[in-house]
Amino acid sequence: MERKSADHKKRRKPSGAAVIRPELTIALFRALFEEWAMTGYAAVSLERVAARAGAGKAAIYRRWPSKLEFACEAIQSVEVMRLGSTDQGSLQADIREYLRATRAVLRHPLVRRIIPDLVAERLRSNELSAMLHGIAEARRQFGHRLLNRAIARNELRADLDRELALDLLFAPLYSRMIVRGKTFAKADLDRLGIALEAAIKAC
Structure with a gap:
């Protein structure tokens, strides 16, 4: 009887430490984005986020020590501003794919509300500066790869103004879709791609 009891104790899983x-975690990220889009980052309530996810506030603090670290990891988890780097074969095709993927990101209703809030919050406080920089840098790294491929194909000069070229890639979509709240049809993207190719070659 004593041996059976000892064997049972060996098989029991340790208690006390919560399983992550x-x-x-995915549900908490989704709940954070929904709350963030509704209230803005500064007014995000971790209690409400946890309730949306069907959990207690302790579930958040077991994973992240602060709201900022929670938000940073949530942004990183969904690849909000990252794109693939598949070579489409030409500068024009690469630009068109970049625009298509960017439009898909900016069309998401939560993204359309969270990105402007990120920018506004950075003007009020430095708390989100690192996060916003990371998002922008991820997109610019994709842009650098796009430019490098075009230079290797002799479609662009090696000494072009990269910073201007990268600004040109993102600015039109952001301006129309986020600032003005308008949409881009496929035909609009095609025309924009042609215009951007000419502009980038002039950089």
């Missing part, structure tokens, strides 16, 4: 469930 990936599915709950």
